[in-house]
Amino acid sequence: MEVKIEEVQVEAVPNQFWGAVKIFTEKPHVINRRICGTVNLWIGVCEEDFNREELTKSLIEMIESNCCDTQNSDQNVKISDCSDIQISLIQKKLEDYCFKSLSLCDNFKSKDDHDVLEIKESDTGSESQHDNISSCQETKWSIPWEYLAKASSNSVAVIRKILPKQVDKFAAAAEVILLDGGRKRASYMTETKSAQPSITPKVNYSISLSATEICISYFKEDKQEGEASVLWLKKNVLPKVVKWATEVSEDGHVEDRGSLRLIDVAEYNEVYQRLKVKYGKPLVKMWPEVTDPLKFVYEDISIAAYLILLWKQERQKKGLSSLQTFVDLGCGNGLLVYILSGEGHKGLGIDLKKRKIWDLFPSHVNLKIDAIEPSDKNLFPDYDWLIGNHSDELTPWIPVMAAKSGCNTRFFVIPCCAHDFSQKYRRRHAGRSQYSDYLEYVQEVGAVCGFEVKQDKLRIPSTKRICIVGEERNNEPEYSNISERIDSFIKERTNIIQQSPDGTNEKGNSVVGEGNSVSNSMWTENFKARESVQPVRNCTQLKRSIREDIISAIAGVLLEKKHLVEVDVGDDVSVTWDRGGSIALGDLARRLDRDLLAAMKKECGGLQTLLKNYRYIFNISNGEVSLQVPEPAWKKTASNFMKTKLCWFHENHGSGCPLPADVCMFAHGEEDMRCKGNS
Known part of the structure; x- marks a missing residue:
């Protein structure tokens, strides 16, 4: 029996609904x-048309009969872990309801994948109606x-494998999806009765579109324990699908902005998990830098996993040994150099200054201190790939x-x-963001240099995670003159950058050695490498008096509005405290003194950096932006702590700090700062 969880009113046509379902x-x-x-x-x-209720009931029963054997001892996620026999049975059940394998139909070849099977029905024997699963895995369906x-009566069925991010904690799951075009309903069915931790909800569910609403429901079974999953679907899945349905164009087109498109996701997950175990914890444990190891270590592990697979595909394609x-x-x-070198790829890392962690790397990790300038001396004909990971001024030169x-x-x-x-890049298209405009420009540079440029999105903890890959060279006839074209x-x-208002070049001299073959000549006279010692620009160098004035001004704006909250102070006691209102960052900036904003901009570029400090x-x-609600010490993870900072709220808030001194994480006065707090 299918039970409705919740429905949300929405103005969306079927194409928009299917576009949202596609994203999900x-x-x-x-x-x-x-x-x-x-x-x-x-x-x-x-x-x-088919009997949907009867089919979904049969599919759920087949899936629950352990269709995916994930009890393998090493917990490695491989497609072969799924039982070919069980999947074939599910496939046969779908074929009994008139679902024809995609490989047996004309006009379904993927635009991006030309190796999808196209077997005409007349060319197949009775047994070949059930495609060999291993063959299916080699194609990207x-x-x-x-x-x-195309038609409201058309439907699609999918059998797929869901891969966990943490293979040591979660098992992979087999899932059947039924996209019912006639009923405008997408059903998701997977194993829900397993005792193992699951990466999917513990209920089978559907998302559907009516004339005015998008609804989410689940298949209720006897003795089913899925309350938490039902709540999760209601709070997380339905709002997202509704939002996407309103954003997708009426023709249903969804721009493909997916990640890891140039490599195999399943292989990436295997390699990433292996590298994470091999390098992750040891690197975090020995980290000597002041930066956050959790971000930098796992970000570089992700990039290394991506490159390892990209290069593996290249070797297979080109027959490299x-x-x-x-x-x-x-x-x-030097983390990326360390990891790639540890995986057998010989390489060199160059930077303007040495880092503390360099001394902890093994001797085979080749790191060099040098200024990298665009000149004839910085050519690397003995290496296969040049890498620029957030390389700033070097990016267009690579x-x-x-x-x-x-x-x-x-x-x-x-x-x-x-x-x-x-110099810094100047946006060429006013209607685009600086970042998207710059990505297009870097791709243009790659094309001018004779590369067939590809773009992909990495899975790294960074807002700038688009990579641009120049793997193949185009076969243009003038390639022998590529250097002249680049120059x-x-x-x-x-010259465009340096053009003065009267239309003449400010310096009037050549920016590229025009045909001159002087060794080590610079390719431009105006390139400036960054200094080896970078100035600190994170607001920490602001004068203390200026910082205090800014903080006081922001708090004054927030406390103009009254917002009373209950603060837990321990022993089941709560006190009422005025948290003040909230305000958008832009509106807050307009309320502050211009001289204070100028002082911040000089140091860090904006208000948000100071607030994060x-x-x-x-x-x-x-x-x-709003005021924090002070938390008592027992809510923190540290068992003991020293009070090294004065409590700002105790000193500056009109009502003081709502917490007693003995449970506040910060000192209520100089004497309290000399005492050790209790956890």
């Missing part, structure tokens, strides 16, 4: 952080969403260095701060 189906990790990705094992299409839009070599330009802490290094040098960059060849492009770009006073959520 193909990117479940956006909502469910336990999921790494999915792999489609079989897809069937149907143009006829894509759900034909456009098929649902040896592992690729690399140079990491602007390698920073494709140039790769092209000039030789026909066999490729590049991989993750653009961050936007730089052109000789001409750099000269044109640099004072998280114990201010809270920032969804662009809104």
Whole structure:
């Protein structure tokens, strides 16, 4: 029996509904952080009506009969873990209801994958109606969403594998999806009775569209324990699907902004988990830098896993026998060099200054202190790949260095701060963000350098996680003159940047050595490498008096409005305290004195940086600023603590700190700061 969980009124046409379902189906990790990705094992299409209630009941019974054997001892996630026999039985059941395998139908070849099977029904014997599962895994089956839009009676069935992000904690799951075009309903069925920790809800559920509403429901079974899953579907899945349905265009088109499109997601998860165990905890434990190890260590592990698989595919495609070599330009802490070297890829890391962690790496990790300038001396013909991981001013130069290094040098960059060849990048299209405009520009540089440029999105804890890959060279006839074409492009770009108001070049001299073959000549006269010692620009260098004035001004704005909250002070006692109101960052900036804002901008670029330095006073959520509610010491994880800071609320809030001195994390006066608090 299917029970309605909740419904939300929405103005959406069927195409918009299927567009929202597409996002949820193909990117479940956006909502469910336990999921790494999915792999489609079989897809069937149907143009006829069928008994949906009867079919879903049969499918659920078959899935619950342990269709996916995940009890393997090493917990490695592999497609072969799923029982071919059980999947074939599910496939046979779907075929009994007139679902025809995608590989047996014409006009379904993927635009991006040309190796999807296209077997005509007349060419197949009776046994070949059931596609070999291993063959299916080698192809990348894509759900034909456009098929649902062609006719309201069309339906699609999918058998797929859901891959966990943490293979040591969660098992992979087999899932059957029924996209019922006639009823405008998407049903998701997986094993719900397993005792193992699950990455999917413990209920089977459906999302459907009516004339005015999107509804989410679940299949209620006897003795089913799924209250938490039902609540999760209500709070997380339904609101997202409704939001996406209102954002998708009426033709149902969804721009593909998915991640890890150039590599296999299942393999990525395996490699990432292996590297995480091998390098993650040891690196975090020995981390000598002041930066956050959890961010930098696991970010570089993710990038390393991606490159390892990208290079594996390249070796298979080109028939290469040896592992690729690399140079990491602007390698920073050298983690990426360390991990890739540990996996057998010989490489070199170059940076302006040495980091403390370099001394802890083994001797085979090749790191070098040097200034990297765009010149003839910085060519790397003996290496296969040039890497730029958030390489700032070097980013547009890396494709140039790769092209000039030789026909066999490729590049991989993750653009961050936007730089052109000789100064900061100036946006060319006013209607775009600076970042998207810059990504397009870096791709243009790669194309000018003779590369077939590809773009992908990494899964790293960074807002700038788009990578640009120059793996293949195009076969243009003028490739022998590629260096001249690059020089001409750099000269044109640099002249545009330096153009004065009267239309003449400010310096009037050449920016690229025009045909001169002087060894080690600079490719532009105006490139400036960053200083080896960077000035601190995070508001910590502001004068104390200015910081105090800014904090006091912000608090004054927030306390203009009264907002009483109950604060737990221990022993089941609560007190009423005025937290004040909240205000958008932009509105707050307009309320502050211009001189104070100018002082902040000089140091860090904005108000938000300063607020983040004072998280114990201010809270920032969804662009809104408010005062923090002081938390008692027993809510913290530390068993003991020293009070090293004065309590701002005790000293400055009109009502003081709501917490007694003995439970506040901060000192109520100088004498309290000398005492050790109780946990």
